[in-house]
Amino acid sequence: MGYGEFISLINDSTDKIREFIDHGNSFIVFYHIDADGLSSGAISSVMLLRAGARFITRAVRSINEILETIPYLQSDTIALLTDIGSGYLSILREKFHDKQFIILDHHQPDGEAEKHWIHINPHLCDVDGARDISSSGITYLVSKSISEENISLSPIAVVGALGDLQDKSSEKRELGGLNKMIVEEAVKSGLLKVSDDLLFYGRSYRPIHLALASTTSPYIPGISGSEAHAVSFLNSLKIRLKEDDRWRVFTELSEEEKKIIYNGLMKYLSSLNFSPSIVKELVGKIYELTREEEWTPLKDAREFASLLNACGKTGNEWIGLAIAMGARGEILLQAQKILEEYKRRLSEVLDYLIRRENWQELKHIIAINGGTAIDERMVSSASSILSSSDLLPEDKPLVMLAISGDKVKASARASMKLIRMGLNLGLVMKKAADRVGGVGGGHDIAAGAEIPLAKKTMFLAEVDAIVGEMLKS
Helix, strand or coil: CCHHHHHHHHHHHHHHHHHHHHCCCEEEEEEECCHHHHHHHHHHHHHHHHCCCEEEEEEECCHHHHHHHHHHCCCCEEEEEECCCHHHHHHHHHHHCCCCEEEECCCCCCCCCCCCCEEECHHHHCCCCCCCCCHHHHHHHHHHHHCHHHHHHHHHHHHHHHHCCHHHHCCCCCCCHHHHHHHHHHHHCCCEEEEEEECCCCCCCCEHHHHHHHCCCCCCCCCCCCHHHHHHHHHHCCCCCEECCEECEHHHCCHHHHHHHHHHHHHHHHHCCCCHHHHHHHEEEEEEECCCCCCCCCCEHHHHHHHHHHHHHCCCHHHHHHHHHCCCCHHHHHHHHHHHHHHHHHHHHHHHHCCCCCEEECCCCEEEECCCCCCCCCHHHHHHHHHCCCCCCCCCCEEEEEEECCEEEEEEECCHHHHHCCCCHHHHHHHHHHHCCCEEEECCCEEEEEEEHHHHHHHHHHHHHHHHHHHHC
């Protein structure tokens, strides 16, 4: 089993999708609200639009929104789930075994799909859904199998993979596996340019100090989120911030100046007793969309992903979907304002978190009870950023909680060291959530759950116990 088998699974399945389109079936596309989900939703929508199919789209935060909608669908409407679904096959089979589903997802499957459903998931072919391909990549491969015209969507698949941090499994911050194949198709089509550089946010259009302050992956304590501290740091290195009266941008720096900043950051982190190795995460592949304007966050695929994520996590999913489908102009200006506000709020959340208030070290996990101080829509982004910092031990996974009404949103992250030791957070979160009447799942390295507020303490105890059992075996 492997890449060849997975591509065959896709090609076999698209024949059936073509039949549905040709027979005049309508579709409802459900997609998750993060960058990968929005990218997947956009690719699905363009694919169906170009094929002349009737469809509507709906962004969802959890499986519950899908479960509530399915009973009201007309008999000829097919539910297409992307970036969500595989982890809830048991629930879907129990409630809707007679319905028709198309599930394009990269999360670990829970059980098996009904035989008449179309279920395309890399794990079915022993392909790693956490590192080798994202849901937007899967949806792209399906769309390309439907029509070669859809190769034009390859850059959006790259955006989705980077939004899911699939480059972080590589020391070179590079997409691998099937993602790399998609990158190569995009490059060959003249839609993408790949180069090596430092990964500062807004590197081609923001003043150097703003690019440094806006960088949160990796999170640099004291500098990320602080324009004043970024200016002070760069001044201490004697980096010129202006050329005459114009602010310089990062892409204008010489190689020597980049080395000075890199080494300066290593010394700065050492002075704070943080590991200087954090700075290595700033070195990697730059993925540039060749047809986008230099001055927009859409030029750099990682920044494009940040914009989509901001739209999705602030209730502006339709704006993110429209941008990923190709809308620009006024909608892009709205999206940029949303992104700036989201990054500001995220910086506030991170400032709160690094004070280590409400941190709880259990036997096998680090738990952070964000309460209502953290917007539940930001908990996954915050946990990803925090897990890439030097604030957490490598030998314990992070579980971050945020309260929303009578529910708790949990987001868990683990180090590669723990994954190599046998930890699988997707299974941990699923088991623990099941035991307290919630739902959970995800990947081995990153997973989430939604549970009743009244069961929060019990849930953490279950997670701690399951992690301990898993690491013992």
